[in-house]
Amino acid sequence: MKTEKKSLNVPVNKQGLKKKRSFSRKAIYTLLILLTLISIVPFYMMIINATRENQAILGGFSFLPGSALIENYRTMMDYVNIWNGFKNSLIVSVSVTVLSGYFSALTAFGFAVYEFKGKNLLFIFMLLMMMVPGQLGLIGFYELNNAIGTLDTYIPLIVPAIASPFVVFFLRQYLSTTLHPSLLEAARMDGAGELKIFHTVALPIMMPAVATMSIFTFIGSWNNYIVPLVVLFSPEKYTLPVLMGFLKGSQVATNLGSMYLGIAISVVPIMVAFLFFSKYIISSISAGSIKG
Amino acid sequence: MKKLNHKGYYFIAPFFAIFLVFNIYPVLLTFYYTFTRYEGYGKPEFIGLENYTRILTDGYFLEAFINTWKIWGLNFALQLGIALFLAALFSDLRYRIKGIGFFRAVFYLPNLITISSVAILFNIMLDWQHGSINMFLMKIGLISDPINWLNEPATAQISVALILTWMWFGYTFIVLMAGVSGIPGELYEAALIDGANRWQTFVHITLPLLKPIMLYVMITSLIGGLQLFDLPMLITDGLGAPEGSLNTMVLYLYNQAFRYNNYGYAATIAYALFLITVLFSVVTFRSMYRTNAKKEG
Numbered sequence: 001m002k003t004e005k006k007s008l009n010v011p012v013n014k015q016g017l018k019k020k021r022s023f024s025r026k027a028i029y030t031l032l033i034l035l036t037l038i039s040i041v042p043f044y045m046m047i048i049n050a051t052r053e054n055q056a057i058l059g060g061f062s063f064l065p066g067s068a069l070i071e072n073y074r075t076m077m078d079y080v081n082i083w084n085g086f087k088n089s090l091i092v093s094v095s096v097t098v099l100s101g102y103f104s105a106l107t108a109f110g111f112a113v114y115e116f117k118g119k120n121l122l123f124i125f126m127l128l129m130m131m132v133p134g135q136l137g138l139i140g141f142y143e144l145n146n147a148i149g150t151l152d153t154y155i156p157l158i159v160p161a162i163a164s165p166f167v168v169f170f171l172r173q174y175l176s177t178t179l180h181p182s183l184l185e186a187a188r189m190d191g192a193g194e195l196k197i198f199h200t201v202a203l204p205i206m207m208p209a210v211a212t213m214s215i216f217t218f219i220g221s222w223n224n225y226i227v228p229l230v231v232l233f234s235p236e237k238y239t240l241p242v243l244m245g246f247l248k249g250s251q252v253a254t255n256l257g258s259m260y261l262g263i264a265i266s267v268v269p270i271m272v273a274f275l276f277f278s279k280y281i282i283s284s285i286s287a288g289s290i291k292g
Numbered sequence: 293m294k295k296l297n298h299k300g301y302y303f304i305a306p307f308f309a310i311f312l313v314f315n316i317y318p319v320l321l322t323f324y325y326t327f328t329r330y331e332g333y334g335k336p337e338f339i340g341l342e343n344y345t346r347i348l349t350d351g352y353f354l355e356a357f358i359n360t361w362k363i364w365g366l367n368f369a370l371q372l373g374i375a376l377f378l379a380a381l382f383s384d385l386r387y388r389i390k391g392i393g394f395f396r397a398v399f400y401l402p403n404l405i406t407i408s409s410v411a412i413l414f415n416i417m418l419d420w421q422h423g424s425i426n427m428f429l430m431k432i433g434l435i436s437d438p439i440n441w442l443n444e445p446a447t448a449q450i451s452v453a454l455i456l457t458w459m460w461f462g463y464t465f466i467v468l469m470a471g472v473s474g475i476p477g478e479l480y481e482a483a484l485i486d487g488a489n490r491w492q493t494f495v496h497i498t499l500p501l502l503k504p505i506m507l508y509v510m511i512t513s514l515i516g517g518l519q520l521f522d523l524p525m526l527i528t529d530g531l532g533a534p535e536g537s538l539n540t541m542v543l544y545l546y547n548q549a550f551r552y553n554n555y556g557y558a559a560t561i562a563y564a565l566f567l568i569t570v571l572f573s574v575v576t577f578r579s580m581y582r583t584n585a586k587k588e589g
Contacts (some may be wrong), residue, residue, distance in 0.1 A: 028381055036399075039402055111304060115297060139321075139562060194299050226546070241407075
């Protein structure tokens with residue numbers, strides 16, 4: 001009985017609403033464009049101001065670029081070598097992403113494929129620790145690295161990535177739906193060792209999930225501020241976020257054009273990467289939230 | 293049932309070795325420090341519960357607690373409001389708004405950017421005399437005199453909350469839209485046929501069915517919000533200026549440890565923060581669950 005009603009009423013309703021709707025649609029698009037501008041304009045201003053002279057920026061507001069880009073760049077590089085920070089961030093983030101991806105896959109495989117004593121207990125323990133915020137152990141973490149002599153190195157930034165509970169959790173869930181036991185049995189019949197089975201059978205199957213997690217691991221590591229701030233002392237070892245804080249406290253801060261340029265250099269690569277990965281990132285967020 | 297196989301241990305061994313050293317041990321060590329006076333050199337001196345009595349009477353910690361909540365609360369209300377409104381617009385069958393892929397990506401963009409860069413960017417743009425934001429607002433005639441955003445406690449807190457909203461509304465919108473897309477389209481069609489207006493559709497269909505996902509958004513946002521650090525650290529002097537209004541709990545922790553070398557007390561702040569986080573997550577979870585149960589029952 002409902003279907004009958006549906007076919008009769010909907011077109012009529014639509015006709016009746018048409019006039020009112022076209023007006024509010026205009027208002028909605030205006031609002032959406034306004035929000036779009038709010039999201040983009042700070043970055044636009046950053047890029048524009050990176051090309052303007054200090055005096056011009058102090059003097060007033062402009063939507064048009066200036067001609068002081070090279071000058072600003074020289075001023076900035078005189079005090080702070082931003083590309084060095086860029087390189088450091090890249091070394092740390094790539095290492096973290098690779099270690100976290102590989103070892104999480106390994107751990108997830110161990111949990112998904114084998115039965116052993118204490119397995120569930122260990123898994124639950126891992127999940128519980130996942131809830132603990134990073135700051136809880138910060139003081140102890142600093143003291144630990146102080147004791148073993150790894151302060152002012154990248155070890156405390158990179159090595160802990162081997163233990164990434166959330167990635168393990170995600171990959172284990174993924175494996176339990178995609179890895180069929182018969183695949184493993186077939187490989188064992190061929191005489192492959194367990195580690196070889198992991199590398200040749202399981203890892204390729206996990207790759208899409210590893211890639212998804214890798215994007216977030218990379219971004220998280222790239223944006224991490226408090227840990228490198230605490231463990232690194234030498235400016236030449238600073239990662240980009242720490243270098244940004246250093247830039248603010250340095251001589252460069254007196255030249256706004258150079259400041260904007262420094263910020264722009266730290267921001268633009270991520271924005272460019274986002275152009276390529278945005279669909280992927282957004283669908284991952286959507287998927288994660290529904291499962292989570 | 294699979295048979296027991298000790299080989300599994302080899303696969304999980306590297307994870308747990310590193311986890312133990314770099315995760316569990318620091319957490320336990322920090323707990324030990326909560327009972328000590330320790331200035332980063334020499335031996336930690338055991339002082340019993342002194343740090344705990346101190347934190348309960350510490351006005352600065354209370355202030356940091358209140359600041360963190362104010363900033364998070366304002367930010368979350370705005371961010372959820374905008375995201376819900378957008379989700380309602382995009383899920384409305386009568387509007388058929390195009391370009392959701394584009395809008396989602398653009399709204400999400402600020403979330404991706406390194407917070408420390410965002411903090412320094414807004415530190416310059418919110419400058420009283422030379423900041424782009426005042427210059428722009430004066431140019432379009434919205435204000436006649438420049439506002440000293442980062443120099444007054446109220447405006448400084450509002451600025452930080454608004455920056456957080458700016459960074460997070462797109463993310464929340466994406467997550468809510470994921471929830472909306474899980475709502476069967478027939479429900480909306482049925483509502484349309486029954487002549488429900490937009491508000492009724494939103495209140496009686498979208499909102500109740502989004503509850504689980506809103507709970508997810510709220511708890512993750514709360515946990516992140518209570519750890520607010522990068523933005524207040526870098527947008528002013530790193531000590532919580534103006535007048536301590538941007539002194540958040542983690543900023544206080546950081547300064548106690550790494551500026552004043554009070555490691556023992558900083559460790560206690562860390563544990564207090566952890567307890568507060570757990571407590572409020574449980575309260576949020578239970579209150580959301582209870583209202584749900586009431587409606588269904």
